[in-house]
Amino acid sequence: MSNAAPRPHGVYSPVVTPFHANLQPDYERYVRHCRWLVAQDVGLAVFGTNSEGNSLSVGEKKHLLDALIDSGIALERLMPGTGCAALSDSVELTRHALQRGCHNVLMLPPFYYKGVSDEGLFRSYAEIIERVGSTDLRIYLYHIPPVSQVPISLALIERLLHAYPGVIAGIKDSSGDWNNTRAMLERFQPHGFDVFAGSENFLLATLRAGGVGCITATGNVNPARIVELYRHWQDADADARQKALDATRAAFARYPMIPALKAAIAIYSNDSGWGTVRPPLVELNETDRAALGDLLNASGFTMPGIEQVAATV
Numbered sequence: 388m389s390n391a392a393p394r395p396h397g398v399y400s401p402v403v404t405p406f407h408a409n410l411q412p413d414y415e416r417y418v419r420h421c422r423w424l425v426a427q428d429v430g431l432a433v434f435g436t437n438s439e440g441n442s443l444s445v446g447e448k449k450h451l452l453d454a455l456i457d458s459g460i461a462l463e464r465l466m467p468g469t470g471c472a473a474l475s476d477s478v479e480l481t482r483h484a485l486q487r488g489c490h491n492v493l494m495l496p497p498f499y500y501k502g503v504s505d506e507g508l509f510r511s512y513a514e515i516i517e518r519v520g521s522t523d524l525r526i527y528l529y530h531i532p533p534v535s536q537v538p539i540s541l542a543l544i545e546r547l548l549h550a551y552p553g554v555i556a557g558i559k560d561s562s563g564d565w566n567n568t569r570a571m572l573e574r575f576q577p578h579g580f581d582v583f584a585g586s587e588n589f590l591l592a593t594l595r596a597g598g599v600g601c602i603t604a605t606g607n608v609n610p611a612r613i614v615e616l617y618r619h620w621q622d623a624d625a626d627a628r629q630k631a632l633d634a635t636r637a638a639f640a641r642y643p644m645i646p647a648l649k650a651a652i653a654i655y656s657n658d659s660g661w662g663t664v665r666p667p668l669v670e671l672n673e674t675d676r677a678a679l680g681d682l683l684n685a686s687g688f689t690m691p692g693i694e695q696v697a698a699t700v
Contacts, residue, residue: 392490392525393463394556394581396599398590398613400424400606401435401468403648404443404451406663412447414454416660420607420652421455423692425464427610431455432493434468434480436534436561437604437645442665445476449483462488466602470495470529474511478518491525493559493602498535505543509550516551524554531561531585538562541570548580559602561585565592572596587613588636591629594620604644608651608690609635638682646671647679654680655690 402424405416421431433455434440434448443451452467469480469492477494484492497503497511516524528547532538539558547555557580560568568589571582576597584593584601590613593601606613609632616628639647646664650671653661662670671679 392523394525394599395430395463395466395491395527396581397428397430398587398600398606398610398617399430399432399466399583399602400610401432401437401440401602401604403607403645403652404438404440405649405661406665407660408663410663410665412443412451413660414451416658417451418454418458418460421460422458424606424610425460426692428614429606429610430464430466431460432466432468432559432602435493435529435602436531437607437648438468439645439665439668440468441471442668445471445479448480452484452487452489456487456489462490465489466491466493466527468493468495468529470497472497472499474514477511477515481515481519481524485519485521485524490523491527491556493527493529495529495531495535496537496539498537501536503537505540505546508537508539508543509546512547512555513550516554522553525556526551526554527556527581527583528558529561530558530567533561533563541574544571544575544580548575548578555580557581557583557599559583559585565589568593568598569596572598586636587616587632590616590632591620591625604648605636605639607648608639608655609688611691634686635683635688638679638686638688641682642671642675642679643668650676650679651683651690652693654683656693 405413407413467484471477496508528539530539582598587601587603590601649661653659
């Protein structure tokens, strides 16, 4: 049956990618971190922005996805990012994900050329869908104009939904604009189009408006508390839970996000190897790393169970 896989919902993390000192992907650390996230009931949006996904080759992404699946990670917990600047790369990654049993993919628009038209973006998505040629595919559009500078408009979503119902399944809205997220929910959610907030800052508002969850960077480090808000968003203390999540997010936002996430994992797992990032990114310097650790410790921040994960190295 086409589109038979469960539709994703809840909290997903764009999983940070560990690297060896020689900048090659560290597959063992990667699998261990993903297992820890799944144990916290967090899904894996691998090869996202905070995964350094666009610093990974097509081959590296395929091997990392294979490593997760071969390790026994449940397919329904996976939403690999397959959108690339090159059309053929997007097709190859999407085909590979489907061949390995991942029906749900998160797809950036082609992002190198700026100022492109909705017609051009429609043709890009349509070409990928037609070349992959499977009704088992579910595409979750990835709208992140602050980084990509290539927005996915409401008009484009409407056209894609009309042309490819079922295949165009939802969106991650990382615009940072609640009015935009709300418009997507109001216009498209009644038609089975699932909306994920791009940050836990908007999780409660998104759920209250009919959305299905969030895909968020700090899901890498603060998964349990974000999941608790998702589970208890209708409880009386939901606004207080949201406020606490906002405070933790703000602590990480004082620093470049990807190096800060990796620094926190390194600190709380006592595994310094986690600090490595691929150029052009640069790891936190010792002063900032210590300041981030002090700030998190003072707030009572914890990463329960991360020590046991690191202990298996």
